[in-house]
Amino acid sequence: xxxxxxxxxxxxxxxxxxxxFAEIFAENQYYSNIQLNDSRxxxxxxxxxxxxxxxxxxxxxxxxxxxxxxxxxALLAAAxxxxxxxxxxxxxxxxxxxxxVESLHPMMTPADKVAKEQKVEVxxxxxxxxxxxxxxxxxxxxxxxxxxxxxxxxxxxxxxxEDDRTYTRISCASxxxxxxxxxxxxxxxxxxxxxxxxxxxDLEYLANESARTALTMIDAGYAPSGKFPVIIDNAFGGVVFxxxxxxxxxxxxxxxxxxxxxxxxxxxxxxxxxTAIDDGTMNGMWGSExxxxxxxxxxxxxxxxxxxxxxxxxxxxxxxxTGYSPTGSGRRQGYKYAPTSRMRNTxxxxxxxxLDQLIASVDYGLYAKQMGGGSVMPGTGNFNFSxxxxxxxxxxxxxxxxxxATLIGNGPESLTKISMVADNLxxxxxxxxxxxxxxxTCVGQPAIKVDEIVVGGRKE
Amino acid sequence: xxxxxxDKLLKLGAQxxxxxxxxxxxxxxxxxxxxxxQIEAFNYSDSKGLGIRVLIDGQVGVxxxxxxxxxxxxxxxxxxxxxxRINEQAEKVVLANYPEVDAKLxxxxxxxxxxxxxxxxxLIKDIDxxxxxxxxxxxxxxxxxxxxxxxxxxxxxxxGLNKQERTNSTYSFLSPLAQSGEEKRAAxxxxxxxxxxxxxxxxxxxxxxxxxxxLLGGQKFDAGMYPVVFNGETMASMLSTFSGLFSARQVHEGxxxxxGKLGQSIASDHVTLLDDALHPTGFSSRYFDSEGYPSQxxxxxxxxxxxxxxHNTVTAAKDGVHSTGNGTRGYKGDLRxxxxxxxxxxxxxxxxELFSAQPxxxxxxxxxxxxxxxxxxxxxxxxxxxxxxxxxxxxKHSLQMFTVSxxxxxxxxxxxxxxxxxxxxMNTFGAASTLVGGLSFSx
Numbered sequence: 001x002x003x004x005x006x007x008x009x010x011x012x013x014x015x016x017x018x019x020x021f022a023e024i025f026a027e028n029q030y031y032s033n034i035q036l037n038d039s040r041x042x043x044x045x046x047x048x049x050x051x052x053x054x055x056x057x058x059x060x061x062x063x064x065x066x067x068x069x070x071x072x073x074a075l076l077a078a079a080x081x082x083x084x085x086x087x088x089x090x091x092x093x094x095x096x097x098x099x100x101v102e103s104l105h106p107m108m109t110p111a112d113k114v115a116k117e118q119k120v121e122v123x124x125x126x127x128x129x130x131x132x133x134x135x136x137x138x139x140x141x142x143x144x145x146x147x148x149x150x151x152x153x154x155x156x157x158x159x160x161x162e163d164d165r166t167y168t169r170i171s172c173a174s175x176x177x178x179x180x181x182x183x184x185x186x187x188x189x190x191x192x193x194x195x196x197x198x199x200x201x202d203l204e205y206l207a208n209e210s211a212r213t214a215l216t217m218i219d220a221g222y223a224p225s226g227k228f229p230v231i232i233d234n235a236f237g238g239v240v241f242x243x244x245x246x247x248x249x250x251x252x253x254x255x256x257x258x259x260x261x262x263x264x265x266x267x268x269x270x271x272x273x274x275t276a277i278d279d280g281t282m283n284g285m286w287g288s289e290x291x292x293x294x295x296x297x298x299x300x301x302x303x304x305x306x307x308x309x310x311x312x313x314x315x316x317x318x319x320x321x322t323g324y325s326p327t328g329s330g331r332r333q334g335y336k337y338a339p340t341s342r343m344r345n346t347x348x349x350x351x352x353x354x355l356d357q358l359i360a361s362v363d364y365g366l367y368a369k370q371m372g373g374g375s376v377m378p379g380t381g382n383f384n385f386s387x388x389x390x391x392x393x394x395x396x397x398x399x400x401x402x403x404x405a406t407l408i409g410n411g412p413e414s415l416t417k418i419s420m421v422a423d424n425l426x427x428x429x430x431x432x433x434x435x436x437x438x439x440x441t442c443v444g445q446p447a448i449k450v451d452e453i454v455v456g457g458r459k460e
Numbered sequence: 461x462x463x464x465x466x467d468k469l470l471k472l473g474a475q476x477x478x479x480x481x482x483x484x485x486x487x488x489x490x491x492x493x494x495x496x497x498q499i500e501a502f503n504y505s506d507s508k509g510l511g512i513r514v515l516i517d518g519q520v521g522v523x524x525x526x527x528x529x530x531x532x533x534x535x536x537x538x539x540x541x542x543x544x545r546i547n548e549q550a551e552k553v554v555l556a557n558y559p560e561v562d563a564k565l566x567x568x569x570x571x572x573x574x575x576x577x578x579x580x581x582x583l584i585k586d587i588d589x590x591x592x593x594x595x596x597x598x599x600x601x602x603x604x605x606x607x608x609x610x611x612x613x614x615x616x617x618x619x620g621l622n623k624q625e626r627t628n629s630t631y632s633f634l635s636p637l638a639q640s641g642e643e644k645r646a647a648x649x650x651x652x653x654x655x656x657x658x659x660x661x662x663x664x665x666x667x668x669x670x671x672x673x674x675l676l677g678g679q680k681f682d683a684g685m686y687p688v689v690f691n692g693e694t695m696a697s698m699l700s701t702f703s704g705l706f707s708a709r710q711v712h713e714g715x716x717x718x719x720g721k722l723g724q725s726i727a728s729d730h731v732t733l734l735d736d737a738l739h740p741t742g743f744s745s746r747y748f749d750s751e752g753y754p755s756q757x758x759x760x761x762x763x764x765x766x767x768x769x770x771h772n773t774v775t776a777a778k779d780g781v782h783s784t785g786n787g788t789r790g791y792k793g794d795l796r797x798x799x800x801x802x803x804x805x806x807x808x809x810x811x812x813e814l815f816s817a818q819p820x821x822x823x824x825x826x827x828x829x830x831x832x833x834x835x836x837x838x839x840x841x842x843x844x845x846x847x848x849x850x851x852x853x854x855x856k857h858s859l860q861m862f863t864v865s866x867x868x869x870x871x872x873x874x875x876x877x878x879x880x881x882x883x884x885x886m887n888t889f890g891a892a893s894t895l896v897g898g899l900s901f902s903x
Contacts, residue, residue, distance in 0.1 A: 063501075
């Protein structure tokens with residue numbers, strides 16, 4: 001994307017004020033987003049994101065500047081800005097060596113080589129199938145988002161790489177209505193792959209899944225409030241671990257002492273049934289990478305092994321601050337953001353029990369079949385999550401569906417209350433938002449049993 | 461500044477489409493985050509992007525680029541034309557040359573552009589330092605940030621429209637963490653202004669520390685229905701979360717509970733909601749929206765009665781009314797409807813009167829989970845909150861984190877009073893402390 005001579009001049013300028021590390025990130029991205037609603041294509045956007053950023057470190061301070069002009073003049077201006085932001089000991093550039101990146105996630109069919117009509121046909125089919133799933137389905141939204149991101153990363157330590165990332169995702173939301181009330185069900189599979197991923201999907205299954213949640217919940221009564229055992233089922237259920245524990249294991253949070261896990265490395269932080277992994281190498285998966293946004297090769301990082309905290313997720317700056325080695329976790333949405341430590345495919349590993357055994361162990365509790373989103377208070381680890389599709393458990397059996405339930409608790413504390421882990425490990429795709437923007441991540445887990453969690457419902 | 465690019469695109473559009481609109485946005489921003497007196501992040505940006513909408517047989521096609529070279533300009537027009545050909549919107553999209561609005565707004569403060577970086581860094585370091593020493597229970601200030609930015613918006617179309625405006629603003633934000641025994645609580649404070657000299661480190665740090673330490677000592681309480689006072693910030697968050705209800709587009713697409721309710725009572729008579737893009741102190745104030753349509757002040761709910769939805773020209777044409785100037789888009793997206801400065805009109809009650817109105821009530825000062833625990837379609841919400849128990853007009857103590865749930869329309873009908881302590885929030889929604897008759901709590 002840029003010549004070696006330009007890169008070197010920009011890095012030199014960036015270091016000229018005494019910074020001890022300099023890096024250039026440049027990006028050229030094709031983006032396509034098509035949306036169907038009311039059984040019509042209502043929106044189709046194609047665009048090009050284009051720009052670059054220069055980052056320097058003065059010790060533990062990171063300075064970042066970006067621009068849309070990938071010209072020597074504009075990048076030198078950005079380098080000038082960062083060079084004047086602070087002062088330091090300085091360093092000199094190690095000669096750049098162009099390294100080839102091994103592609104772990106080969107892409108077959110690029111988004112811009114597929115006719116728009118072909119994409120629209122898939123979306124129409126999902127719409128038809130979801131509407132056919134039940135008379136109460138009154139609205140269906142289908143969206144297809146495709147990104148092909150080409151990046152160049154070079155730094156003063158001699159790194160110089162280019163990489164291609166392809167993200168393809170389709171989502172289908174079905175809305176059911178009864179007596180003026182509405183409920184939504186949603187599926188949104190995605191992959192680090194090209195259009196071949198869409199071609200391989202079972203559209204009928206996806207349409208039925210999205211409709212099923214909406215149709216079930218429209219007939220459900222409100223969930224009760226109280227404190228009881230909760231079984232959180234697999235796939236998107238992993239969002240609770242992602243939000244309530246995962247973020248606290250990123251060095252972004254660990255380095256500032258804002259994480260409850262900051263001083264717990266090597267200690268038992270969860271029951272021995274819990275092993276948790278953050279893996280960027282899984283073939284073609286949504287949160288996977290070839291290299292991270294700092295140019296480091298993808299890694300599989302064991303976070304918790306049999307309950308013992310083994311590793312944090314570490315980016316370059318986080319590594320400087322905490323002394324841990326980077327784990328290929330430096331990620332960013334694009335050139336408008338400096339990278340920070342982020343999750344990739346993060347999951348609780350499979351256990352020995354079946355889902356049935358978990359359910360049978362609960363006399364009265366909640367079965368959270370499908371989780372919605374949630375949020376966590378940084379610093380305290382307090383979380384709340386909505387349950388999209390929930391059922392009461394009575395006498396060891398799944399009973400009536402309930403809606404409007406919220407799980408409230410504290411991440412580290414709830415982690416210690418996981419007593420059983422099932423064997424039905426599955427993943428779900430999401431976009432994770434944090435200081436370095438929105439990045440594709442997978443959450444995952446088998447069904448888990450949390451012995452006690454506060455459920456906020458509406459029933460008295 | 462961008463006239464040359466606009467001319468080229470209008471020419472390309474004239475060759476390939478019936479009509480074309482060009483939106484160019486240029487932005488400069490600066491931010492610095494400190495932690496423990498060290499600069500943690502320091503960001504500059506100088507960016508721009510352009511988005512076009514083309515019309516072919518009444519269908520719209522959208523495309524954008526951040527690369528302004530000749531081949532990229534040709535690419536955006538080509539892609540937009542291809543998108544228009546697959547589009548099947550039932551509504552007719554029209555471009556026009558709209559008049560200027562008759563108003564004078566102060567959107568750009570020249571003096572803000574002249575503030576030296578050193579002064580900005582000194583300010584935020586002061587805020588961090590003062591917050592740390594004000595109370596020994598403050599154990600950390602994980603987020604302490606200063607930012608400013610300016611943006612230029614330039615819109616032109618093949619009907620002769622050509623408008624531009626620039627805005628700037630600056631903000632400071634901090635979120636301290638307090639600890640007492642095992643209990644940790646976090647809260648925040650912010651300041652948003654176009655005048656750097658109005659940012660006061662001492663005041664802001666004090667407010668944030670006060671907000672944080674007073675949450676310590678949170679007690680358990682019995683689940684059940686309680687009268688509630690939302691403070692201005694949490695009430696504004698509720699309005700923001702459910703503002704989609706008022707969008708004509710959501711109504712047309714069958715996802716608003718307010719469909720068919722024009723002229724009806726949808727809230728108690730204490731509730732008057734306005735969307736005012738010409739508000740003198742609003743940070744979403746502007747002369748025109750993203751269609752170039754002139755801004756206005758719109759009475760949305762008048763003493764409980766729904767007067768209008770928020771419109772762009774497309775939804776307005778469908779309903780046979782005029783746009784309310786709420787057509788918005790970034791250069792990357794298609795036209796949507798979003799509120800500008802959307803607010804609950806302040807009432808006449810003092811805070812004292814508001815908190816004395818019920819013998820026992822819960823004051824909510826923080827809400828989280830708004831993007832997940834609130835269902836914008838059904839109006840149901842179940843949110844994690846923080847706050848205080850009040851008895852007979854006196855604040856008794858802080859509460860442990862709780863969940864509050866209900867339905868937004870039930871809640872609006874149940875508003876019993878609105879106080880006079882109005883403020884616009886960071887999200888450009890505004891409200892004063894608001895008393896609601898009853899919501900369901902669990903601890």
